[in-house]
Amino acid sequence: MSTQAQNVYMKTQATTAHPGELTLMLYNGCLKFMKQSMINIERREFEAKNTNIQRAIDIVEELQITLNMEYELSANLFSLYAFIKETLMEANIGMNKDHIQECINLLIELRDTWVQALKQVKSGLQVNTL
Structure with a gap:
């Protein structure tokens, strides 16, 4: 599939997805960028590493923005996202794959919990929105 066709497909998928599925897409995209940044570190592709970590940080910021702060859980998630962002920034500067792996592990846990909620x-069970 061409890059242009892929972009059109992804845009269509994002514009037609249920809000809960959009959050899942954000989690998966963030994980993809963090995993790619680890490969970039191994290959000493510093510019690509920086780009992928920045994309992951951008997604984490988007996750923060979408939180409904009326719930205590949202405040806790906001703090966790802030920790992930800070850890990714440190990983970017220090070329630290262990920091990235820590963020991947946290995000996998969050994503898997989100999948269960979806x-x-x-x-038909009631789940409060974040």
Whole structure:
């Protein structure tokens, strides 16, 4: 599939997705960029590493913006996202794959929890929105 066709597909997917699925797409995109940045470090591709970490940080910031701060859980998530952003910035400066892996582990946990929440919503159970 060409890059242009891929971009059109992704844009269509994002504009037609349910809000909960958009959050899942953000988690998956962030994980993709963090994993790619680790490969960039191994290959000594410094500019690409910086670009991928910055993309991951941008997604984390978007996740922060979308939180509904009326809930205590949202405040906790905001702090966790802030920690992830700070850790990614340190990893970017220090070329530290361990820091990136720590962020990947945290985000995988959040993503998997989100997937479970989406399943509950789809099965008709009530889940408060963040």
